[in-house]
Amino acid sequence: MKILMASSEAVPFAKTGGLADAVSALSLALAARGHDVRIMLPRYYGIDTRDLRKLEGELGVPMGGGEEWCAVYSAVLPGSSKKNPVPVYFVDHEHFFGRDGIYGSSGETDFLDNPRRFTFFCRAVFQVCRKIRWTPDILHAHDWPAALAPVFLKFWERPLGPEGEFAKTASVLTVHNLGYQGIYGKENFFYTNLGWDVFYRAGFEDGNMMNFLKAGLYSADRLNTVSPTYARETQTQAQGFRLDGVLRYRSDHYTGILNGIDTKVWNPKTDRLIPQTYSVDNMAGKAAAKAALQKTFGLPVDADIPVFGMVTRLTGQKGVGELFGPAYGSAWSICRDMKVQLVLLGSGEAWCENEIKSLTSRLPNFRARIGYDEAGSHLIEAGSDFFLMPSRWEPCGLNQMYSLVYGALPVVRNTGGLADTVENYHQETGSGTGFLFDDLTPAAIYNTVGWAAWAWYNRRKHIEAMRARGMKRNFSWTESAKQYLAMYADACSMPNLVGQHNFVGPPNKVGL
């Protein structure tokens, strides 16, 4: 199969979050199975053109009644084999991408011209394919910045009829986080070159604004998100970010496929960032990591006290309000009442960073490092006995999977990918791989941490068995890649791909 990934991020070229890891890892897993996978990215200022190959000639991209000209560079995705290389194409446009930052900079969190920048990128995807004379069977777009690519396929390319290059291309849109939709003033619709009838037919309309992701959700042939539970939750009003109606409407073609993890980087048997490697049969390295973690963070080195670890962005999504909210957060009472140690690595909202700093000065068993630290995150996974992740919503979540394979039992909220990867402890039988709670309240976090600490002190055999169970879990991308291939095959098998543009959706009311 010829598969094109259209994305605003892919490691190692551009990353702000899990999207970048997922796009590259999925591409590599698909290529390893013999498919012709290629990635398309904007050429951000931070990507050095001296490491890239420039394709001959310039490229014209229809935009807003005129044309924008750009250059195209290429590289091979690191990690792909000689036999199945994954080419990456970069669209280079000085005015749109020749600046620091991907979506914004420190002075401007969301660039004012983002709708224009990413409309351009999505339109350029087709022009690059024409330039390299390569037509994908599947156009796989990721998140709102690439969501207009399926729209252009349906409302621009397919209407060219059976002779058009993309007449047989099917599209897939993956939602990595429904919280980000790309909502902008509708005057920006001008840049798409699409008619105003398409504004309504493609579902761009969002109140008096235009919504990139919503148009993509209406227009792509198949949709998915990154865990089965999150796919169900996003179809409810509570978790649907106002797009639950659209997702319910598309529910026949909307699934959840769990992300994998990078098993080369996150594997306690080979990890070079921890003091000593370990495995389920030889746990000496885990004890060494726990001692190192306690020492590094300035806590008493004591193998008998359970260590609860956290590595997180300090933002509302991650449940930090319920943990660290001044006066009501449960972290303070957990550390005051229980014989446990709490270790945190994270950065984010200023109020939360300040609150954490103030708590560490008042609690002898809570230590934190504010910042981003790759090695620190490995040490916390390896050295902790439990891993705390009380997320409000979690499309997939990586840290709980790392925790399972590193033998740190996840204490997590029963939501999204957390619900799909962690099995709740059963006190009678000892089954399970972690501790789950439903309500996001300080009391629920307090009680569940207390439950885990109780099991640590009173049911150590259960803890050890759960640990072994978790460490044997396999979260590689191979399984996810198989599910994506099944979705691609399903998308390609649609009768009469050409003519799909005649489809007229329901009235485009938000929250339908």
Ligand code: ADP
């Ligand atoms: P999200 O993508 O919503 O932040 P995930 O659990 O899916 O949450 O992935 C977060 C990733 O970022 C993990 O790999 C985690 O280890 C890493 N991470 C988050 N904060 C930090 C930090 N302060 N230092 C090091 N790594 C971090």
